[in-house]
Amino acid sequence: MRGYFEAQKKHLLEQVSDNNPEVEQRLKEAFGKALDAAFEDLEKNGVQPDSEERFWKNLSQTLSGCGCLRHGYRYFENVADKAYLALENQFRCWPPQELRAFLRENGLGSPQECRVLDVHIADNGRKELADILFDWQGIMALNYFFYRYGQLSEEGKKRFALAADAQNIVAEKGLINLTVNLDGICIMNDIRSKEELGRFLVENKLCFTSFNDETLPFLDYKKIAEKHMEETGGRLCCGIYVEDTVPQEKHIEIYDGVNLPYFTLAHEERQKTQGFGGGMAL
Numbered sequence: 001m002r003g004y005f006e007a008q009k010k011h012l013l014e015q016v017s018d019n020n021p022e023v024e025q026r027l028k029e030a031f032g033k034a035l036d037a038a039f040e041d042l043e044k045n046g047v048q049p050d051s052e053e054r055f056w057k058n059l060s061q062t063l064s065g066c067g068c069l070r071h072g073y074r075y076f077e078n079v080a081d082k083a084y085l086a087l088e089n090q091f092r093c094w095p096p097q098e099l100r101a102f103l104r105e106n107g108l109g110s111p112q113e114c115r116v117l118d119v120h121i122a123d124n125g126r127k128e129l130a131d132i133l134f135d136w137q138g139i140m141a142l143n144y145f146f147y148r149y150g151q152l153s154e155e156g157k158k159r160f161a162l163a164a165d166a167q168n169i170v171a172e173k174g175l176i177n178l179t180v181n182l183d184g185i186c187i188m189n190d191i192r193s194k195e196e197l198g199r200f201l202v203e204n205k206l207c208f209t210s211f212n213d214e215t216l217p218f219l220d221y222k223k224i225a226e227k228h229m230e231e232t233g234g235r236l237c238c239g240i241y242v243e244d245t246v247p248q249e250k251h252i253e254i255y256d257g258v259n260l261p262y263f264t265l266a267h268e269e270r271q272k273t274q275g276f277g278g279g280m281a282l
Contacts, residue, residue: 005035005039005087008053008083008087009036009083012031012035012083013028013031013032014077015075015079016028016031016075018071023068023071026066026067026068027063027068027071027072027075029066030059030062030063030068030072031059031068031072031075031080033062034055034058034059034062034080035083035084035087037055037058038051038054038055038058038084038087039087039249041054041055042087042088045111047088051088052084052088055084059072059080064124066182067276074140095179095228114139114141115137116136116137116138116139117138118230119133119134119136119142120232126157128161128165129161130150131165132161132164132165132169132170132175133145133175134170135170135171136172137172138172139178141172141255142172144176144255144260144261145172145176145179146174148176148179148180148254149179151179152179153184156182159182159185159187160178160179160182162187162237162240162242163178163182163185163187164241165237165242166235166236166237166240166242167233167235167242167244171257172255172257173255173256173257175257176254177251177252177253177254180252180254181246181251182246183246184244184245184246184251185242185244185245186242186243186244186245187240187241187242188200188240188241188243189239189240190239191236191239191240191241192239193222193236194222194225194226194229194236195221195222195225196221197221197225197228197229197241198219198220198221198222198223198224198225198228198242198261199221201224201225201228202219202221202224203228206228207224207228208228208231232244232245270278
């Protein structure tokens with residue numbers, strides 16, 4: 001969430017301008033400090049009845065302290081107001097179960113009536129998620145997915161994207177359950193063809209059939225790879241071989257496609273998590 005906030009703050013400050021360069025700089029510093037304080041307040045205390053009032057009070061005091069209160073008024077009603085509300089909405093929707101109350105408070109009906117039209121990935125390093133989440137339907141399930149994805153390590157996030165792409169997993173149920181079944185995913189880089197895969201399998205004794213040294217010059221490595229992939233469900237994708245080493249019947253299922261797990265986040269856990277892992281459903 002911090003990364004998304006910083007991107008939005010930068011966008012806001014780019015809209016602040018004044019004929020006097022010194023005044024412009026002071027305005028940007030004042031708005032930046034006020035938004036930073038609001039973020040820290042919401043992160044620590046959540047959205048409170050007086051959260052917005054504290055933001056405006058702090059912003060007014062900061063602008064007045066640097067002699068820019070009059071200049072800052074032009075940004076109050078539009079730019080700063082939208083920036084704060086967008087920030088508050090992020091916290092109102094996190095953790096995901098709070099999204100239900102947010103939708104109802106804003107007259108949007110039940111979450112089941114809402115449909116996902118687009119998914120915005122704020123983190124440029126997570127653009128691969130846009131291709132994976134293109135067909136998502138349920139907004140509550142999407143927010144739960146972002147919660148699960150946000151708990152993964154950086155390595156886990158990379159493995160998730162590769163596994164989902166290679167195995168062509170696009171259904172909500174499959175993507176959510178994949179987040180808890182990554183330990184069994186084997187990923188091998190620099191495998192550009194079936195021949196290379198077959199040779200790798202033979203040389204590392206990973207085939208179901210063993211071969212003695214005398215037969216190696218006569219082996220059809222492509223057919224060996226094809227047979228192995230047929231038996232294991234492994235896939236080649238963009239120079240990477242991906243194989244799920246855990247039988248399907250032993251996979252963990254946390255989402256049955258209908259009922260989302262109920263969960264809560266303690267205040268301490270919310271502070272440690274990396275927010276939405278680069279995405280947010282609204």
